[in-house]
Amino acid sequence: MASLCLNSMSVPPNSNLQDLKLSETCTGENNSKHGAVLKPIVVSGNPPTFVSAPARRIIAVGDLHGDLFKARSALNMAGVLSSDGQDTWTGGETVLIQLGDILDRGEDEIAILSLLRSLDVQARAQGGAVFQVNGNHETMNVEGDFRYVDSGAFDECTDFLDYLEDCDHNWEETFVNWIDVSTQWKEDRKVCRNYWGPWNLVKKQKGIIARSLLLRPGGLLACELARHSVVLKVNDWVFCHGGLLPQHVAYGIERMNREVSGWMRGIREKDSVPRIPFIATRGYDSVVWSRLYSRDTSDLDDNQLDQINSILDETLQAVGAKAMVVGHTPQNFGINCEYNCGIWRIDVGMSRGVLDSRPEVLEIKDDAARAIRSKGDTSSELQLLSY
Numbered sequence: 015m016a017s018l019c020l021n022s023m024s025v026p027p028n029s030n031l032q033d034l035k036l037s038e039t040c041t042g043e044n045n046s047k048h049g050a051v052l053k054p055i056v057v058s059g060n061p062p063t064f065v066s067a068p069a070r071r072i073i074a075v076g077d078l079h080g081d082l083f084k085a086r087s088a089l090n091m092a093g094v095l096s097s098d099g100q101d102t103w104t105g106g107e108t109v110l111i112q113l114g115d116i117l118d119r120g121e122d123e124i125a126i127l128s129l130l131r132s133l134d135v136q137a138r139a140q141g142g143a144v145f146q147v148n149g150n151h152e153t154m155n156v157e158g159d160f161r162y163v164d165s166g167a168f169d170e171c172t173d174f175l176d177y178l179e180d181c182d183h184n185w186e187e188t189f190v191n192w193i194d195v196s197t198q199w200k201e202d203r204k205v206c207r208n209y210w211g212p213w214n215l216v217k218k219q220k221g222i223i224a225r226s227l228l229l230r231p232g233g234l235l236a237c238e239l240a241r242h243s244v245v246l247k248v249n250d251w252v253f254c255h256g257g258l259l260p261q262h263v264a265y266g267i268e269r270m271n272r273e274v275s276g277w278m279r280g281i282r283e284k285d286s287v288p289r290i291p292f293i294a295t296r297g298y299d300s301v302v303w304s305r306l307y308s309r310d311t312s313d314l315d316d317n318q319l320d321q322i323n324s325i326l327d328e329t330l331q332a333v334g335a336k337a338m339v340v341g342h343t344p345q346n347f348g349i350n351c352e353y354n355c356g357i358w359r360i361d362v363g364m365s366r367g368v369l370d371s372r373p374e375v376l377e378i379k380d381d382a383a384r385a386i387r388s389k390g391d392t393s394s395e396l397q398l399l400s401y
Contacts, residue, residue: 052141054141055070057143061243067143071377072110073110074112076360077361078120088364088375091388106141107142109144109145110133110144112146113147121167121170121200128196131189132193146242148243149256156277158230166200175228236280243274251335252335254339256303257307257340258304260329260332319353345361349362351383
């Protein structure tokens, strides 16, 4: 299993780790701007599966669903994004993890993906990192399930392909810079809305075609999503969208990550179509769909609670983690933990397409976790809740 030291080598943002000559171990130290000496971040797996990030502050952000405004608010509140509109990484050596469901229900999906990639490049230069975990809405879209796509998101796909053509089909330039130009493209589109009025059907069809081209297995955006895992273990914490179960660990989390990534890249077995990894992406107990740990405990009797707690303990022991962080199921009362804080539920439905709630993030620091919440309308007022 290859290991990549983020702080000791320059890695192209969209590089295939299998194509890099990586050593089995990574040594060296990074000097913190605060004077402390930190060991480098070491990433293993392709896509990333195991991350060693010694002494780092970790920020976990739940479902964003195409809401760029709320995404920026959450990141700014967490102290990793500047508030000057320049989208500058301010987190230093922080490790940021986004738990999936960036797609659907909102109109700025590609812009959020572009923002996170830009922040990752900036974070690596400062000794930090940004990771993403794919959720069920990412896998649904690669399957061609567009039921929950906002009309503006279809328009964004059309605009993005036009911008890609303007950039002479340079994917890296187009994708990383999209966050800087997407707002102007959206404004220009609104100006042209009167022109498109009589042609709404044609416009919609164009958007569907653009999205299909980008997100089908092997499509440019699907390959971008393939860079990310469905299960990520950072230090003693495991992160996934829905929930990890004992059978998933027995199957192999690195194996699942590789299979989902291969499917998204359009890798075929002989003459067959790319095979959908069922255990990770399909069914109520798959990694991206499971809600076992996110159910309202007030609806469960003692026997059910004991059963779920036992399953969680078995899973954590099998993967060697102290706790699990999940998204997927909106929590009406904000970020919370259950089962002796073995599970943290951090999807607060912040997107305007879901609950339109105030942003919250989870901070993990010095082996303790706490929710960061905005008390008022401004993100500068923080209430820290320890569990």
